[in-house]
Amino acid sequence: MGLIERTPLASIQPVKFLLNWGRKYSLWVMNFGLACCAIELIATSTSKHDFIRLGVIPVAHGPRQADLLVVAGTVTDKMAPALKRVYDQIPDPKYTISFGSCSNCGGPYWDSYSVTKGVDQIIPVDVYVPGCPPRPEALLHGIIKLQEKIAHEDIREKWSGKLTGAPARS
Amino acid sequence: MESSPGPLPAAELTERLRARFGQDLLESSDALDQAVVRIAPDRYLDLIRTLRDDGDFACDFLDFVSAVDRGDDGFDVVVQLWSTTRRHQVRVMVAAGKDEPRLPSIADLYPGANWHERETWELFGIDFEGHPQLVKLLLPEQFEGFPLRKDFALTTRLAKPWPGEETTGEGPE
Ligand code: SF4
Secondary structure, three states: OOHHHHOHHHHOHHHHHHHHHHHHOOEEEEEEEOOHHHHHHHHHHOOOOOHHHHOEEOOOOOHHHOOEEEEEOOOEOOOHHHHHHHHHHOOOOOEEEEEOHHHHHOHHHOOOOOEOOOHHHOOOOOEEEOOOOOOHHHHHHHHHHHHHHHHOOOHHHHHOOOOOOOOEEO | OOOOOOOOOHHHHHHHHHHHHHHHEEEEEEOOOOEEEEEOHHHHHHHHHHHHHOOOOOOOEEEEEEEEEOHHHOEEEEEEEEOOOOOOEEEEEEEEEOOOOEEEOOOOOOOOHHHHHHHHHHHHOOEEEOOOOOOOOOOOOOOOOOOOOOOOOOHHHHHOOOOOOOOOOOOOO
C-alpha cells in the first residue's frame, strides 16, 4: 500500500523483474506447525535439507515479520480462528504453503468431527504440498513452485492485498 | 527412602475390595495383572475414596477418566488409578445410565480429574454433578452434540460413506 502500488514504475519490466527476484529469495517463514508434518518442516530448515539456500529464512519471531506462512499439520475447527488471526497479522505481500494432507483436505481425518477439511476454507493458499507427511524434498519443491509464481506475478496487484491468486501444485 | 510395601497382585487387591464392598462390587476381573472392578453407581464415591485413602491401596495418582458407549446398555465411566508408592493400578468401571447419564464428580478428590471429566462431558455428554466448571475444553464453543457417542452422525460420512470395510465390529459382546 503506497509508493509501489501508485507508481507505474513497478510495471516496467526490468523493475518488476528485479523486485520479484528480490522478494522470491527473501521469504521469512512463519512456522504454523501443528502435528507430525511440523517435524518435516523443521527437518527442511536444518542443515541436511537447508531451505535457507533457497532464501527461506527460519523462523520469524512473529507473524508481523513474516512473508510466508507454512501450515504444517492438522488444523482443527478450534484452532482455525487462531490460524486466521495469524494470517491476518502478516503484512502484504504474503504467501501460504499448505503442507501435508491434513492441511490440504483433512487427510486421514477426512471424516473427523473436529478437523478442518482443508485450510483453504479459511485462508488463501498458494501452493499445496501433498503427502502424509511429505518429505522435506517435497517442501523444497513447493518453495521452488512458489518462487516461480512470485517471479511472474504483478506486484501492484499483489501489494494491493486483493489478489489471492490461482493455486499452484507442487 | 523409607521402603513401602510392594504392589498388590490383582486377585489380592480385588479380594480386599470385596471384603469392604461385598455385593456392591458387581464384577471383577484382571487384565494383564491389573485389577478391573465394576462398582454400583451409588457406592462409586466411596470406592474412589477408599482407594485413595486406605493404606492397602494408596492410589494417590489419577491416570485418566473416560467413558464407553455401550449402546443399549448405556454409558460406562472408566477411571484408572495408580499408586506411586505401591506401584499397582486399579481400573474402576461404573454405569452412568443411558438417557441422561450422570455421576458425581471426583474432581474434589483428585484435582487431575477436573479436565478429564470436562472432556468426558463434552465428548460423551455425561453430566458430572458437583464439578466446579463443566464447560467445553477441547471442542469449539459453538459445537453441538456429543461426538464420541455411537449415534453421533459424522456429516462427512453422510456425504461420502466410509469407502472400505467397517473395522469397528458389532459393538460390545
Ligand atoms: S498429513 Fe499426515 S503426517 Fe501430516 S499432520 Fe496430517 S497425519 Fe500428520
